[in-house]
Each structure stands twice: as structure tokens, then as C-alpha cells.
Amino acid sequence: MDDKVVITGSGLVSSLGSSASDTWEALVSGKHGINALEDFDARGFDCRAAALAQSPDPSELGIHPRDARTMDKHSHMLMKCSQDAFKNSGLDKAPVPAEDIGFFAGMGMFDCNTEDLLTAVKKSLDPQGNMDYDAFFSGAYQEIYPLWPLSMLNNISFCQVAINLDIKGENTVFSAHADSGAQAIAEAVATLIDKKASTVLAGGVSEKVSPLSLARAHLHGILNTSDTDGLAVCRPFGADRKGTVLGEGCGILSLELRSSADRRAAAYSAMITGYGSSCEIEEASYTPTSKAMSGSMSSAIAGTGLKPTDIDVIIANGDGTINSDKNETDAINAVFSECVDKIIIFSSKGALGHLLAGAPAVDVILGIYMLEHGIIPATLNCVPLDKEVKFNVVSKEPLKAHPKRIMINSFSYEGQCSSLIIEAVE
Amino acid sequence: MSKEKLERRVVITGYGMISPLGKNTGETFANARNGASGIDYLTAFDTRGLPCQIGGQVKNEWLKDLEDSTLDRFDKFSSRGLKLMRIATMEAARQARLDEIQERERIGVSLGSHGANPTVEDMMFVHRFYDGKGNWDMKGLLKEGGYPYLNFFRRKPDAAMFLLALLFNCKGSNLSIVSACAAGTQAVGEAGRTIRAGKSDVMIAGGCEADLDLVGFVGFVLIRALSEKYTTPQTASRPFDRKRNGFVMSEGAGAVILEELEHARSRGVPILGELRGYGDSADAFRITDTHPKGEGAILAMRAALDDASLTPDDIEYINAHGTSTQQNDLTETRAIKQVFGERAKQIPVSSNKSMLGHTIGAAGAIECILTLAGINSSVILPTINHEFRDPRCDLDYVPNEAREKEHAIAISNSFGFGGQNACLCVSRFEE
Numbered sequence: 008m009d010d011k012v013v014i015t016g017s018g019l020v021s022s023l024g025s026s027a028s029d030t031w032e033a034l035v036s037g038k039h040g041i042n043a044l045e046d047f048d049a050r051g052f053d054c055r056a057a058a059l060a061q062s063p064d065p066s067e068l069g070i071h072p073r074d075a076r077t078m079d080k081h082s083h084m085l086m087k088c089s090q091d092a093f094k095n096s097g098l099d100k101a102p103v104p105a106e107d108i109g110f111f112a113g114m115g116m117f118d119c120n121t122e123d124l125l126t127a128v129k130k131s132l133d134p135q136g137n138m139d140y141d142a143f144f145s146g147a148y149q150e151i152y153p154l155w156p157l158s159m160l161n162n163i164s165f166c167q168v169a170i171n172l173d174i175k176g177e178n179t180v181f182s183a184h185a186d187s188g189a190q191a192i193a194e195a196v197a198t199l200i201d202k203k204a205s206t207v208l209a210g211g212v213s214e215k216v217s218p219l220s221l222a223r224a225h226l227h228g229i230l231n232t233s234d235t236d237g238l239a240v241c242r243p244f245g246a247d248r249k250g251t252v253l254g255e256g257c258g259i260l261s262l263e264l265r266s267s268a269d270r271r272a273a274a275y276s277a278m279i280t281g282y283g284s285s286c287e288i289e290e291a292s293y294t295p296t297s298k299a300m301s302g303s304m305s306s307a308i309a310g311t312g313l314k315p316t317d318i319d320v321i322i323a324n325g326d327g328t329i330n331s332d333k334n335e336t337d338a339i340n341a342v343f344s345e346c347v348d349k350i351i352i353f354s355s356k357g358a359l360g361h362l363l364a365g366a367p368a369v370d371v372i373l374g375i376y377m378l379e380h381g382i383i384p385a386t387l388n389c390v391p392l393d394k395e396v397k398f399n400v401v402s403k404e405p406l407k408a409h410p411k412r413i414m415i416n417s418f419s420y421e422g423q424c425s426s427l428i429i430e431a432v433e
Numbered sequence: 434m435s436k437e438k439l440e441r442r443v444v445i446t447g448y449g450m451i452s453p454l455g456k457n458t459g460e461t462f463a464n465a466r467n468g469a470s471g472i473d474y475l476t477a478f479d480t481r482g483l484p485c486q487i488g489g490q491v492k493n494e495w496l497k498d499l500e501d502s503t504l505d506r507f508d509k510f511s512s513r514g515l516k517l518m519r520i521a522t523m524e525a526a527r528q529a530r531l532d533e534i535q536e537r538e539r540i541g542v543s544l545g546s547h548g549a550n551p552t553v554e555d556m557m558f559v560h561r562f563y564d565g566k567g568n569w570d571m572k573g574l575l576k577e578g579g580y581p582y583l584n585f586f587r588r589k590p591d592a593a594m595f596l597l598a599l600l601f602n603c604k605g606s607n608l609s610i611v612s613a614c615a616a617g618t619q620a621v622g623e624a625g626r627t628i629r630a631g632k633s634d635v636m637i638a639g640g641c642e643a644d645l646d647l648v649g650f651v652g653f654v655l656i657r658a659l660s661e662k663y664t665t666p667q668t669a670s671r672p673f674d675r676k677r678n679g680f681v682m683s684e685g686a687g688a689v690i691l692e693e694l695e696h697a698r699s700r701g702v703p704i705l706g707e708l709r710g711y712g713d714s715a716d717a718f719r720i721t722d723t724h725p726k727g728e729g730a731i732l733a734m735r736a737a738l739d740d741a742s743l744t745p746d747d748i749e750y751i752n753a754h755g756t757s758t759q760q761n762d763l764t765e766t767r768a769i770k771q772v773f774g775e776r777a778k779q780i781p782v783s784s785n786k787s788m789l790g791h792t793i794g795a796a797g798a799i800e801c802i803l804t805l806a807g808i809n810s811s812v813i814l815p816t817i818n819h820e821f822r823d824p825r826c827d828l829d830y831v832p833n834e835a836r837e838k839e840h841a842i843a844i845s846n847s848f849g850f851g852g853q854n855a856c857l858c859v860s861r862f863e864e
Contacts, residue, residue, distance in 0.1 A: 047568075047569065049569075049571070052569075052571045052572075074720065105717060106714065106732050110715065114611065116588070116589060116590075119551065121559060121560065121563050122565070124556060125560065125563070125565055128553075128556050128557065128560055129560070129565075132557075136557075136561070137557070138553050138554075138557055140478070140479045140481075140553075140647075141479075141481065141482070143553075143647075144479070144480065144481055144482030144483050145481070145482040146482075148651050148654075148655070151651070151655060153655045153656065153657075154655075154656065154721075155652070155655060156652030156653065156655055156656050157656070157720065157721075159652060160547075160613055160850060160851065161547060161590060161611035161613075162611055162612045162613050162849060162850075162851050162853060163720060163850075163851050165851070165853075166715065166716075166720055166851030166852050166853060167720060167851075169715040169716075169717045169852065170716075170717050170718065170719065170720065170852070172717075173717050174715055174717055175714050175715050175716070175717050175728070175729065175732060176714060176715070176732075177712075177713050177714070177736070178713055178714070178715050178853060179610055179612060179619050179623060179713065180610065180611050180612050180853075181608060181609060181610060181611075182590040182591060182609055182610070182611040184589075184591045184595075184609070187591075187609070190608060194623065194626075197626060197630050201626075203736070203740070218563075218569045218571060219559075219585075221571070222571060222574065222575060222580065222585070223582075223585040225575065226575065226580075226582030226585060227582065227585075227586075284605075284606050284607075284632070285538060285604060285605070286541075286598055286603070286604050286605065286606075286607050287604050288595075288599065290599075299604070302538065302604075419591075421591055421594075421595035422595065422598070422599075423595075423607050
């Protein structure tokens with residue numbers, strides 16, 4: 008009954024590297040992955056920067072070229088991280104029956120690549136530039152690659168991973184908001200505790216940064232479009248924060264009950280012990296209310312039988328937007344009022360940008376490194392801090408600390424808040 | 434595990450739907466009981482030139498009440514799929530008296546929904562600002578062009594869940610699930626788990642789909658999944674029939690209100706059934722094909738039975754996925770035989786898709802409700818268009834006519850494109 012869910016492996020791709028250790032080392036040495044956009048001409052955008060990840064090479068991942076054509080960068084990142092988590096938890100060497108392996112992932116938005124449809128649309132335009140449906144249906148639509156629809160189905164890249172790793176157990180794809188990766192991890196934990204799977208891969212992947220994803224985030228009002236020197240900066244909890252910056256990346260965890268990991272002699276250093284969620288939106292700003300954020304943190308703490316003083320570090324949602332950071336500041340100040348000067352805060356978004364559905368699992372993996380190494384990296388660009396901040400945001404230099412418990416916050420712009428708690432295994 | 438389960442049983446206290454066969458559950462069920470088909474030639478867009486020109490449309494007049502009554506502010510956010518979902522949820526919420534529940538933090542939403550497709554107008558709009566060589570005029574698109582943000586918003590898979598949570602004032606655990614044809618079933622199953630695990634007491638669960646627009650439809654034409662050989666639209670969807678040749682695409686929505694038993698009792702709300710178990714699996718076979726022996730389907734059905742602490746002998750009816758494709762109906766038949774052994778031929782198996790077509794993300798929720806409605810009225814809905822026997826599909830498919838038969842426990846299957854399989858086990862409520 009008291010069996011805990013431990014983390015036996017992980018895979019991480021981000022703008023700072025194609026592995027968890029690369030990303031961690033870069034973070035500790037104060038690097039960031041946010042750069043001017045070069046993949047496409049971004050001159051027309053008000054925000055011309057993002058934290059792009061390097062796409063893993065599909066041929067190295069064993070993806071058939073036919074499949075690669077309908078998979079995109081996010082699919083390749085998901086495949087790489089899942090394979091890495093699978094391998095470094097030893098699942099490739101000490102196999103678990105396929106039907107006992109579960110898989111839960113949060114997936115970002117899939118945008119269609121305009122090129123995929125461009126010829127068909129152009130062929131169907133009449134001289135005035137309007138769509139001629141007769142031309143479209145009588146032939147132009149056949150210009151579209153027949154398997155193109157696969158690239159538009161949100162679950163296909165997930166299923167490609169299941170095929171690649173021979174995963175046949177419990178599975179669900181959550182979409183598309185920033186907390187879906189946390190929901191995937193919470194469902195994975197519940198599945199293991201219910202003994203409906205003996206090992207589960209869980210995590211999330213960001214959307215691919217594209218003209219459409221930038222336009223969407225811009226119109227949503229979350230992007231930093233005020234930095235005029237062309238390179239936008241994300242300033243979590245900063246007094247002069249102006250908005251977030253999009254990032255690409257993926258994080259996948261391999262989870263297992265401690266007893267089962269011990270039987271397989273799989274190594275682990277951390278376990279997932281708590282989860283809480285709450286939902287309420289501030290309609291004027293499209294951010295969760297501070298009440299919902301407090302609710303998610305408090306329910307994670309109470310559900311684990313802990314007190315706020317038991318939490319040493321919070322990896323905050325800290326997205327650098329004016330409203331979300333304000334509400335999160337209020338929520339942390341309130342929930343942790345008795346220990347607010349002691350609680351240590353880190354946000355990865357100053358360095359990695361906002362990975363949306365990919366953020367929660369990536370932050371969990373960074374949390375494991377903090378537990379193992381006793382170091383909290385600096386939150387980039389957070390100085391000068393907002394004057395409402397009463398907690399200790401690590402800035403400038405990495406901080407030496409010996410955290411035992413870390414809370415990871417993930418909030419979506421749809422009002423949904425999730426908080427996970429991870430804990431070092433003695 | 435079963436001990437914890439006994440502590441928190443999940444019952445159904447409301448359901449609602451809108452489908453090609455009716456604007457609510459009662460109408461859909463009555464028409465399905467008569468073996469009516471909801472399939473016809475499509476009128477939503479011009480289909481000339483396409484190899485498939487049929488589908489199951491929801492009548493626009495059924496949306497009129499909602500469109501007339503709602504505040505403009507929500508109307509502009511609502512894709513057609515979301516409007517259908519709202520109609521289905523209103524019916525379910527009324528029945529379950531959702532309004533009277535005080536603790537809104539304990540109510541969540543779990544939806545299978547894929548977001549609206551980009552429209553042709555959308556594509557034209559966007560293409561005007563793209564030169565085809567990688568160069569975008571984004572200023573033009575966003576400023577002078579005035580591309581509406583809401584077009585992006587409606588495309589987000591979580592838009593429906595978010596607005597439903599807002600409209601029905603649900604502040605608990607919200608999930609949005611995108612597993613293609615299995616999404617509705619997974620949404621109901623995951624919602625049940627959320628209640629069992631104590632994360633919430635009440636969940637709105639279901640799914641919606643409105644893909645009968647040009648882009649959505651052409652996608653399915655391209656992968657050649659749709660029926661292209663039919664004499665009349667009404668006979669095109671023919672699950673388990675030898676002449677089946679693809680599925681028929683439909684739109685619709687289904688919503689159930691799941692509630693923890695003691696919570697429902699304390700409110701004195703009528704209990705319409707019980708969610709006994711849920712199982713899911715992945716084929717891990719091939720992206721465009723199901724496993725020929727139905728391995729994933731077998732795993733999902735067994736997992737659902739196991740979750741319900743039942744054996745195959747307890748199941749009295751199977752609501753099949755039965756899409757009317759050669760592949761699905763054969764592998765599903767094989768999987769049922771594998772799970773139920775010698776008894777397989779004695780269990781009635783029927784496919785609602787013979788009458789409703791395939792409502793993709795909504796199918797799991799709609800079929801779960803029809804299964805419950807069948808249990809509650811002792812009727813097993815038929816598989817219509819069953820004319821030519823397929824020697825390999827040799828189960829009791831309840832051909833063409835509904836059957837009056839008392840039954841208490843059933844399973845409902847959904848198998849998603851890509852290889853995600855899900856199965857729900859539902860029953861009459863007994864103390």
C-alpha cells in the first residue's frame with residue numbers, strides 16, 4: 008500500500024541540448040537557448056525570438072522515411088526522449104511484457120505546414136484569387152500527399168512511439184495546454200498505483216515553433232513583443248517582465264513502483280509523491296486566478312500529507328507574463344506565508360522559453376538533477392525582481408542547497424493549474 | 434485495488450447527446466430502435482468530384498435554440514463541435530441537476546475533442562501572406578489582414594473543455610484527450626478513474642466531433658477510409674456485412690455525468706447506471722492498420738473486465754466499434770471470439786455506426802449512452818444493413834431489427850486510428 012512511484016529513467020531535448028545532462032550543465036553555467044529565429048523569415052513578427060531545439064535525426068531514431076514524412080520536429084523529439092527514457096531505465100535490457108508498459112503524454116498543438124496544402128490551394132484559385140471548389144474537388148485536392156492527414160491527427164506521433172518501443176499497455180494522449188504534461192504524469196502515477204501497468208512512460212512535448220504557433224501566441228497576448236532590439240527576453244518574476252517567449256523541447260520519464268524497480272535492480276534517486284490541480288480563469292487576462300494556483304499547490308501538499316514548510320524548492324510556472332507571474336507570486340506568498348522567506352524558487356523559462364505541454368516533464372527532470380546535485384540554477388533575467396516577490400528567486404549565481412522535496416507548477420492559459428511534488432529517495 | 438474501488442463507485446446520473454438521428458438521447462434512441470439511418474448526401478459543402486459524398490449531419494435547426502439563446506460572447510468562441518457538445522451537456526446537466534451542487538472545485542470536465550479544422554477561407558487568408566518560398570508577411574496577416582485570433586482558438590483541442598468548464602462552472606480536474614476514434618471512450622474512462630482516485634466527485638465526460646467540412650472530410654478521403662461504394666446513402670454503413678467498404682463520417686456529441694455513488698445518493702438524484710470498468714491498450718503494430726488478430730482490442734476488453742472485477746461470462750451485450758471497414762469488423766470479430774471463447778456466438782454484438790455513421794471523437798460517448806439506454810429499456814439496438822453474410826464475421830450482430838431483451842451488463846468498444854484501443858464496461862445500477 009505504501010509503495011511509491013520512482014523515476015527510473017528520463018529523456019530530455021531542449022534548446023540547450025539533446026540530453027538531460029547537456030541541458031542541466033548549460034543551465035547551471037547560466038546559458039540560455041533563446042535566439043533570433045532563422046528557420047523562417049520572421050521579419051514580419053513582433054516577437055522574433057524563440058528557444059528552438061535541434062530536431063533529432065529521424066534516421067538515427069529508426070523512423071522509416073515514409074513515416075518521417077508525416078512526422079515533424081515535435082514527433083521526432085517525442086520519439087527520441089521516449090527511446091532515451093526507455094533505455095536508461097534499462098527496459099531494453101530487462102524487458103517488461105509489452106502489455107504491462109503504459110504510455111501517457113501531453114501533446115502541444117499541431118499546426119499544418121502551409122507548404123503541404125499550398126499547391127492544392129493555389130491550383131484551386133480562380134483569377135480573382137478566390138477558392139474554386141470545383142477545381143479543388145475535381146483534382147487539385149489530389150496534390151496533397153495522401154498520408155498528409157496523419158500529420159494532422161494529434162495521436163499519431165504518440166502511436167508511432169508505441170510501435171517503435173512495442174508499448175501495448177494503458178495509454179492516453181492529453182492536449183494541448185501547458186498542464187497536459189503534468190496530467191499525463193499524474194495519470195501514469197495512478198495507473199501504477201492501481202497496478203494496471205508495471206512501467207509507464209509519461210511526459211510531454213512542446214509544439215513546433217512555426218509562423219502559425221507564433222501568430223497564435225501573439226494573438227493570445229502572451230508573447231513578449233515589446234523588446235525592440237529584435238531579441239525578446241523572458242523575465243520570470245522580473246519587475247520589467249513583458250511576456251513569455253516560446254520554446255521547443257520534450258521531456259519523458261520512465262516511472263515504476265519502487266518494489267518493481269528494486270526487483271529489476273533499476274536505479275532511481277527520486278519519486279513522485281504528490282499531485283494537485285484546480286481550475287479557474289481570469290476572463291480579462293486569460294490566466295488562471297491566484298485562487299486556482301493556490302488551490303493546486305495546497306491540494307498537492309495536503310494530498311501528500313505534508314505542510315507547506317516541507318517543500319524546499321518550487322520550480323515555478325514563472326512564464327514572464329505580467330498576469331500569470333503576478334497571480335503565481337500572490338499564490339506562493341499566501342500558501343507559503345509561514346516560510347516564504349525560506350522557500351527557493353526557480354523558473355526554467357528564462358533560459359528555455361515556454362515549452363507549454365512539454366514544460367512539466369522537463370521541469371520534473373531538472374528537479375531530479377537539483378535533488379541529486381544539491382544545486383539550484385539561476386533563473387535568468389529575473390533581476391530586478393517584482394516588488395511583490397517575498398520568496399527567494401535564485402538569480403545571478405546557482406545556489407548550493409540540499410532540497411529534499413520540490414514542487415513543480417504548470418499552469419495553462421485556459422485556467423487549469425497543476426502541481427506535482429517530487430522527493431529524494433533516501 | 435478492488436478494495437479501493439469498492440470504496441468509491443462511479444455511477445451515471447445524467448446523459449445527453451445530439452446525433453444525426455436526433456437532437457437528444459430520447460430521439461436518437463427511438464430512431465435507432467426503429468433501425469433508421471441518419472446518413473444522407475452531404476449538404477454542408479459542395480462534394481462534386483469527391484469519391485464519397487455522404488455523411489451523417491446534425492440538422493442545423495437543432496442548433497437554433499442554442500444559437501438564439503446564447504450570449505454573443507460565447508457564440509463567437511464556439512466551433513460547431515463545441516456547440517454540439519454544449520447541447521449534449523445541457524441535456525445531461527439538467528438530468529443530473531448539476532446546478533444544485535455546491536462544491537464546484539469537486540466537479541471536473543473530461544472531453545475527447547480535436548479542435549476545429551482550419552477552413553478553406555482560413556487557408557486562403559493565410560496563403561495571401563505567404564510567398565511559398567518560406568517568407569511570411571506576418572505584419573500583413575495580423576495587422577492589415579486582421580486574421581482573427583479566434584480561428585486559432587477554435588482549433589485548439591482544449592478549447593471545448595475550457596469553455597465547457599467555464600459555462601458549467603466546473604473548477605476541478607479538467608482533461609482534454611485526443612486519441613482519434615477512441616477519444617470519447619478514453620474521456621469517459623479517465624473521468625471515472627479521476628472520481629475513483631478521489632480527485633473529484635463529479636465529472637462531465639464525453640466527446641464531440643464536427644468534421645463534415647471540406648478540410649476534415651478531404652483528409653479522410655485521402656487516406657481512403659470512407660465508404661465509396663454505395664447504392665443509397667442509408668445503406669453505405671454496413672458493419673460486419675460482406676459488402677462493407679469503409680466508414681461513413683458523421684458529426685455529433687455525447688455527454689455523461691459521472692458521479693461518486695455516495696455523492697449521488699446524498700443528493701437523491703436518480704441513478705441511471707454504473708461505470709464498472711475501463712481498459713485501454715495500444716496495438717503497437719502499424720500506424721495505418723490494426724493488428725490482424727486484434728491483439729490490442731483483446732487487451733483493452735480484458736483490461737476493462739479485469740478493472741470491473743468481472744469475467745467474460747458476465748457480459749450480456751457488446752456495443753461494437755463496428756466501423757464498416759473490412760479490417761476493423763474482421764479483427765474485432767476475431768478479438769471478441771478470443772476474449773469470450775465459446776460463448777462469443779451467444780452474446781449479442783451490434784454496431785450503432787450502422788445507423789449513426791462514425792462520429793470519431795464523439796462515438797465512444799454516444800455509444801456508451803446508447804448502451805446504457807438499451808440496458809434501462811431492455812432493448813438491444815440493431816446492426817442495420819446486414820444483408821450479405823461474411824463467413825468470417827459469424828457472431829450474433831442483432832441484424833436489422835432491435836431486440837427486446839433484458840440485460841444488465843455490457844461493454845462498449847472504441848479503437849482509434851493509429852492503434853489506441855479503449856473499452857468501457859457499464860451496467861444497470863444495483864445497490
